[in-house]
Amino acid sequence: MGKHLTRLFQFAFGVAKKIRTETLIGAHSLSIACIATRLVNAVFPSGPLLNVMYIGAGEMIPIAAQHFQRLRSVKPIFANRTFEKAVVLADKFQGLVCPLADIDKHLASIDVVVTATASQTPLISADRIAKALANRTMARPLLLIDLAVPRDIDPAAGKLPGVYLYTVDDLQEMAIDNRQVREEAAVEAEKSGCAKSTRIYAMAFGTKRN
Numbered sequence: 682m683g684k685h686l687t688r689l690f691q692f693a694f695g696v697a698k699k700i701r702t703e704t705l706i707g708a709h710s711l712s713i714a715c716i717a718t719r720l721v722n723a724v725f726p727s728g729p730l731l732n733v734m735y736i737g738a739g740e741m742i743p744i745a746a747q748h749f750q751r752l753r754s755v756k757p758i759f760a761n762r763t764f765e766k767a768v769v770l771a772d773k774f775q776g777l778v779c780p781l782a783d784i785d786k787h788l789a790s791i792d793v794v795v796t797a798t799a800s801q802t803p804l805i806s807a808d809r810i811a812k813a814l815a816n817r818t819m820a821r822p823l824l825l826i827d828l829a830v831p832r833d834i835d836p837a838a839g840k841l842p843g844v845y846l847y848t849v850d851d852l853q854e855m856a857i858d859n860r861q862v863r864e865e866a867a868v869e870a871e872k873s874g875c876a877k878s879t880r881i882y883a884m885a886f887g888t889k890r891n
Contacts, residue, residue, distance in 0.1 A: 713852045718748045724824045730754045734791045737798040738766035741828045788813035793824045796833035807837035
């Protein structure tokens with residue numbers, strides 16, 4: 682690129698790095714899948730392995746599965762009305778498969794349930810969740826993330842002890858809040874960016890600028 686253009690790129694990257702480090706402009710994700718992953722880390726701040734059940738095979742399920750596996754050790758299981766689609770996802774993410782009719786056999790050992798189906802009626806009732814909790818061998822929370830419209834999970838399930846239920850509306854509200862934080866951070870970055878760029882420019886080019 683040549684000496685001057687190389688130094689200019691270093692200058693630009695240096696300013697961007699300082700702004701992202703010293704402001705909140707990059708601290709809060711706007712992605713629904715990323716926000717869902719952060720909920721997992723909030724409910725389960727530590728632990729070696731999470732048992733995650735994904736119900737559905739639409740666009741959101743592989744995106745969520747990819748985010749989860751990037752940040753946590755996950756043992757996934759995939760359930761879908763079309764069994765073959767669940768098999769494809771299980772092969773991609775090294776997970777297990779179960780028929781949609783058999784999800785009750787696994788719920789007692791699951792930590793996180795992510796649903797995103799096209800069902801017009803709830804697939805998972807509060808009673809099914811209550812039975813799964815009763816069959817657990819040890820007390821631990823259950824996180825339910827319902828990304829479907831209309832809902833896959835009965836809202837009453839979120840009132841059960843130890844159950845955390847979040848819908849796509851909840852995640853969208855969090856994304857809006859995060860956007861506001863980013864916009865405020867952008868104003869802060871705009872105010873301080875000139876000073877930061879002046880210092881980095883001087884280091885990169887060995888000159889002083891006003």
